[in-house]
Amino acid sequence: MNKDMQQYLDKAEVLIEALPYIQRFNRKIIVVKYGGSAMVDEELKARVIQDVTLLKLVGFKPIIVHGGGKEISRWVGKVDMKPEFKNGLRVTDEATMELAEMVLGKVNKSLVQLVESLGVRAIGISGKDGRLLSVKKKYANGEDIGFVGDVTNVNADILYDLLEKDFLPIICPVGLDDDNNTYNINADDAACAIAKAMKAEKLAFLTDIEGVYKDPQDSSTLISELTVSEAHKLVGDGYIGGGMLPKINNCIEAIESGVSRVHILDGRIPHCLLLEIFTNKGIGTAILNDSERRYYDGE
Numbered sequence: 001m002n003k004d005m006q007q008y009l010d011k012a013e014v015l016i017e018a019l020p021y022i023q024r025f026n027r028k029i030i031v032v033k034y035g036g037s038a039m040v041d042e043e044l045k046a047r048v049i050q051d052v053t054l055l056k057l058v059g060f061k062p063i064i065v066h067g068g069g070k071e072i073s074r075w076v077g078k079v080d081m082k083p084e085f086k087n088g089l090r091v092t093d094e095a096t097m098e099l100a101e102m103v104l105g106k107v108n109k110s111l112v113q114l115v116e117s118l119g120v121r122a123i124g125i126s127g128k129d130g131r132l133l134s135v136k137k138k139y140a141n142g143e144d145i146g147f148v149g150d151v152t153n154v155n156a157d158i159l160y161d162l163l164e165k166d167f168l169p170i171i172c173p174v175g176l177d178d179d180n181n182t183y184n185i186n187a188d189d190a191a192c193a194i195a196k197a198m199k200a201e202k203l204a205f206l207t208d209i210e211g212v213y214k215d216p217q218d219s220s221t222l223i224s225e226l227t228v229s230e231a232h233k234l235v236g237d238g239y240i241g242g243g244m245l246p247k248i249n250n251c252i253e254a255i256e257s258g259v260s261r262v263h264i265l266d267g268r269i270p271h272c273l274l275l276e277i278f279t280n281k282g283i284g285t286a287i288l289n290d291s292e293r294r295y296y297d298g299e
């Protein structure tokens with residue numbers, strides 16, 4: 001067989017390998033939390049959006065919840081303010097809130113534009129629109145961190161309507177409290193709340209690290225499967241810090257609320273989402289129910 005023919009056959013094999021996954025996830029809701037470095041690098045950004053668009057075109061129902069923390073910090077720096085975080089959450093005073101909403105709005109529309117350019121209908125909305133995300137004030141270990149919101153309700157009907165009309169919803173993590181004040185929501189929190197409310201089949205967090213490490217300084221300690229109990233223990237023992245903290249807490253909450261598959265993926269790996277969904281090769285860290293534990297080398 002010549003080389004060209006072998007290449008075509010290899011491509012066909014890849015498609016065949018994807019078949020059971022296409023069947024399994026057909027018409028299922030997949031929430032993709034998109035943040036970290038994969039958002040800043042234009043090439044990676046285009047690839048992530050291409051992947052989500054492909055998921056849509058093969059019959060899945062993806063919903064993107066995006067972050068933009070790095071971009072917000074860049075703009076906060078530009079006006080000579082200092083970004084400040086507590087437990088992975090941005091301390092958000094009125095001025096920071098204004099900037100965050102501007103930046104997240106811009107990120108939102110750039111993602112809509114990318115999806116539209118690939119021929120798929122996208123609608124970008126903030127959690128304020130139709131009161132998609134209602135919030136109450138969130139504290140970091142009892143400390144007041146300003147206009148940071150904890151999601152109290154998701155108006156899921158809006159998203160069901162958009163999915164029904166075949167739109168790809170792209171959601172920006174800003175919400176309203178009962179007094180109609182604007183709140184900044186950590187995008188991991190927003191994605192988890194949406195996945196729970198929509199009874200999503202899968203929740204994937206795309207971030208800028210390989211996955212969860214037992215020791216973040218040592219890449220050989222990457223954990224490929226983490227049960228809820230093990231995740232609690234890692235947090236309790238102080239192995240999880242910074243932005244990984246809200247992510248892990250949300251993974252635990254999502255699994256405990258019935259989302260079947262929760263993953264933390266390295267958004268810097270081109271097409272990580274497709275690799276995770278369409279192949280047997282596990283990448284990143286999968287968070288599992290305690291009863292699903294297969295292998296863990298974290299101790």
Ligand SMILES: Nc1ncnc2c1ncn2[C@@H]1O[C@H](COP(=O)(O)OP(=O)(O)O)[C@@H](O)[C@H]1O
Nearest residue numbers: 035036207209212213216239240241242243244
């Ligand atoms: N145990 C850990 N394993 C992996 N990452 C960790 C861990 N503890 C802290 N981190 C930090 O959490 C970061 C991921 O959070 P963050 O930067 O907020 O992601 P995103 O912007 O995608 O939401 C990693 O880049 C890493 O620096």
Ligand SMILES: CC(=O)N[C@@H](CCC(=O)OP(=O)(O)O)C(=O)O
Nearest residue numbers: 035036067068069089090186187
């Ligand atoms: C309250 C809070 O922390 N809000 C986040 C919202 C954006 C975000 O979560 O972005 P990433 O997912 O890219 O980190 C922030 O202001 O950075």
